[in-house]
Amino acid sequence: MIPNEITIKSDRIYEGKMIQLRVDTVLLPGEKQATREIVEHPGAVAIVPITEDNKIIMVKQFRKPVESILLEVPAGKIDKDEEPLSCAIRELKEETGYEAKNMQFLFSFYTSPGFSNERIYLYLAKDLIKGKASPDEDEHIEMECIDMDKLVSMVYDGKIKDSKTILAILAAKDLLK
């Protein structure tokens, strides 16, 4: 039997723009106590926009926490009261300009359940219609269209470093083979 951890105290540490931090004190079996550091996140979506010739529309941006430019699938934070599907449609349009006639929910996942509740909803976007991108004011994004087989090699070569992107590419390959 795996015991649940009952919260006996919860300290709010930081209320930020994107994340909040709290530290919970929990009760473990045998009256033992432990603390859990928890980063609260509003959740996000990620989209695999796939063209008819098996290319994926990717985006590149500078990611401050890792001090590098990462190649990723389009993604973004869910706004307050926004449905994940609406968010996926909005983010795809904002970051790439594309709209999808066919937007299919695949599954959702927690990015770092050891210290955060961030949950990402993953979508496969097909039957794409090209338009004009309109990224947020402080987002600097470049778009790149890359063959799926090439992306899979880039995963194993260590050239793609973002976990949702690796997961999305491997799922797309597995589903569309």
Add this chain to the structure above:
Amino acid sequence: MIPNEITIKSDRIYEGKMIQLRVDTVLLPGEKQATREIVEHPGAVAIVPITEDNKIIMVKQFRKPVESILLEVPAGKIDKDEEPLSCAIRELKEETGYEAKNMQFLFSFYTSPGFSNERIYLYLAKDLIKGKASPDEDEHIEMECIDMDKLVSMVYDGKIKDSKTILAILAAKDLLK
């Protein structure tokens, strides 16, 4: 050209047991400023221990940030000055009791590069030798050995919710097919 974000101010908010939080003020093109909330993490390893009959040794544990029991591949935080490979050998032994005669590094990835620098090094563990698990005092872990094809269906059925685990299962399926 994607601009780097130059730090002009960095505020330390919280120094925890597992994570630290800081808020950087960065300079964007056009003299614009923005803040970036960054969770510092020591890094971790994840291991796909695969048996000769194509089963993966999985672990189940309660994850406080998401208030649920998750099925995951064995994993753990890298200790100070520890090499990822040593950490992978140690965590596999602690969480499952198994040792691997063949431990192969696959690639590494960032779990949430939008707000954290957490990096996970992924290993494939083969030629397993059974032993006795010895989890940390406040870890309550159950082990389960599950067929790889079953795990892949569980991913698409939404029954596996941890991103490193989904990524690891899809990579193992792709590499070992």
